Amino acid sequence: MRVDFYQLSRDPAEAVLPLIARNTLKAGERLLVVSEDQDQLGRISNGLWGRIADSFLAHGFSGEHEARQPILLAGEMVPANGARFVAIADGVWRDSAPAFERTFYIFGDDTLQDARECWVMLGKRGGVERKFWKQQGSKWVEGP
Numbered sequence: 001m002r003v004d005f006y007q008l009s010r011d012p013a014e015a016v017l018p019l020i021a022r023n024t025l026k027a028g029e030r031l032l033v034v035s036e037d038q039d040q041l042g043r044i045s046n047g048l049w050g051r052i053a054d055s056f057l058a059h060g061f062s063g064e065h066e067a068r069q070p071i072l073l074a075g076e077m078v079p080a081n082g083a084r085f086v087a088i089a090d091g092v093w094r095d096s097a098p099a100f101e102r103t104f105y106i107f108g109d110d111t112l113q114d115a116r117e118c119w120v121m122l123g124k125r126g127g128v129e130r131k132f133w134k135q136q137g138s139k140w141v142e143g144p
Contacts, residue, residue: 001100001101001102001103001127001128001129002101002102002103002128002129002130002131003102003103003105003122003128003129003130003131004102004103004104004105004131004132004133005105005107005115005118005119005130005131005132005133006020006104006105006106006107006133006134006140007107007108007112007115007132007133007134007135007143008106008107008108008109008135009108009109009134009135010135011135012043012108013035013040013044013089013090013091013106013108014040014043014044014046014047014089015047016106017033017044017047017048017087017089017106018047018048018057020087020104021033021048021057021059021071021087022057024071024085025057025070025071029083029084029085029102030069030070030071030072030079030081030082030083030084030085031070031071031072031083031085031086031087032072032074032077032078032079032081032083032085032086032087032100033059033071033072033073033074033086033087033089034074034075034076034077034086034087034088034089034090034094035073035075035088035089035090036075036090036092037090038075040089040090041061041073041074041075041089044073044089045059045061045073048071057070057071058070058071059071059072059073060072060073061073061074062074062075062076062078062080066080066081067080067081067082068081069081077094077096077099079100083100084100084101084102085100085101085102085103085104086100086102086103086104087103087104087106088103088104088105088106089106091105091106091107091108091110091111091114091115092111092114093105093114093115093118105118119132132144
């Protein structure tokens with residue numbers, strides 16, 4: 001299992017997720033995007049429709065033909081679309097995340113301490129590869 005920690009400093013999650021989603025689809029995988037904030041899921045949906053030029057990222061909400069959705073937006077960690085990759089968009093770690101092959105844990109300043117505790121907790125578990133990414137200008141760079 002791999003967990004990629006994405007620390008937001010410039011862009012909100014809804015601006016970052018289309019890039020993660022596009023790369024996930026390019027890898028031949030499906031993605032579950034989780035947030036308890038329905039307004040945030042709406043903003044993410046809008047970003048998936050048009051954030052990346054010349055790109056259409058097909059997706060839907062839980063309860064809407066879930067099994068057919070390459071990208072499923074949901075309030076719970078239930079991969080009804082068969083996703084092995086999950087993006088936690090609201091910065092709230094869920095203990096069911098290790099059930100996924102790859103987790104994108106997106107957090108900002110308001111959940112920074114929780115992310116640090118999660119980093120330490122996962123470091124004590126066997127079989128977990130952790131990567132940390134931070135925004136530097138308009139790019140993402142791997143950090144310590």
